[in-house]
Amino acid sequence: APSASGPLDLAGRRVVISAGGTQEPLDPVRFLGNRSSGRQGVALAEAARDRGADVHLVAANLLVPAPHGVTVTPVGSALELRDAVRAAAAEADVVVMAAAVADFRPQTVPDSKIKKVAGSPPPTITLVENPDILAELAQDRLRADQVVVGFAAETGDAETGVLALGQAKARRKGADLLVVNDVSGGRAFGAADNTVHVLDRNGTVCAEATGTKRDVADAILDAVVPLLVHG
Numbered sequence: 001a002p003s004a005s006g007p008l009d010l011a012g013r014r015v016v017i018s019a020g021g022t023q024e025p026l027d028p029v030r031f032l033g034n035r036s037s038g039r040q041g042v043a044l045a046e047a048a049r050d051r052g053a054d055v056h057l058v059a060a061n062l063l064v065p066a067p068h069g070v071t072v073t074p075v076g077s078a079l080e081l082r083d084a085v086r087a088a089a090a091e092a093d094v095v096v097m098a099a100a101v102a103d104f105r106p107q108t109v110p111d112s113k114i115k116k117v118a119g120s121p122p123p124t125i126t127l128v129e130n131p132d133i134l135a136e137l138a139q140d141r142l143r144a145d146q147v148v149v150g151f152a153a154e155t156g157d158a159e160t161g162v163l164a165l166g167q168a169k170a171r172r173k174g175a176d177l178l179v180v181n182d183v184s185g186g187r188a189f190g191a192a193d194n195t196v197h198v199l200d201r202n203g204t205v206c207a208e209a210t211g212t213k214r215d216v217a218d219a220i221l222d223a224v225v226p227l228l229v230h231g
């Protein structure tokens with residue numbers, strides 16, 4: 001149920017959120033995956049629900065329960081996530097790509113388990129690039145006036161800091177907002193608290209938030225609401 005105190009500033013809005021981490025099959029029993037728990041995406045789904053939105057959660061291998069009161073479509077791989085998000089996004093006012101999508105997937109997936117063969121070298125796994133779901137959504141604009149939000153988990157490196165990497169990514173992706181998350185030293189993945197910078201498509205910082213994933217979720221939605229066209 002909506003919270004008694006908070007604003008219902010997403011009433012009547014349809015919000016699609018992808019959450020979790022994709023798993024790219026290697027064979028029938030193995031996959032390439034990542035450490036995303038889905039907590040931030042789930043917190044966003046709860047926050048949007050409590051602000052009155054009709055929420056559709058595309059859930060990739062969540063390590064936490066999906067919230068009550070939202071529509072859930074479970075997916076495994078990046079290609080499955082892409083299909084589910086695009087189908088839901090056709091009717092959405094807001095799409096948030098909080099999922100950690102594998103950049104690459106194994107080119108071929110055998111029907112049977114990969115086996116060790118005595119005396120043979122380890123197998124070589126050829127990867128192919130997955131589609132960039134966020135960049136496609138930002139490019140295609142499946143619905144007029146749709147607000148497209150991406151996330152960027154950055155560690156920074158010797159030359160470039162987290163914020164500068166996020167700014168370059170914001171300009172590259174073409175999303176309306178990019179939420180930049182500092183994941184250096186294993187921060188953020190699975191953690192309860194979080195610090196993010198919210199950038200617009202030019203890379204300008206329009207909000208910053210620290211706190212629980214719910215606090216961060218509400219700060220992100222605070223940045224989304226002014227971008228929504230009335231009606």
Ligand code: CTP
Nearest residue numbers: 097099101103130131132133134150151152153
């Ligand atoms: N994303 C996506 N499809 C992909 C890869 C990423 O939609 N194939 C989305 C993520 O859901 C996230 C945003 O793009 O919202 C940024 O993901 P990130 O991994 O930080 O960016 P990449 O462009 O993949 O760059 P890199 O991993 O090289 O930093």
Ligand code: CA
Nearest residue numbers: 100101102103
């Ligand atoms: Ca990536």
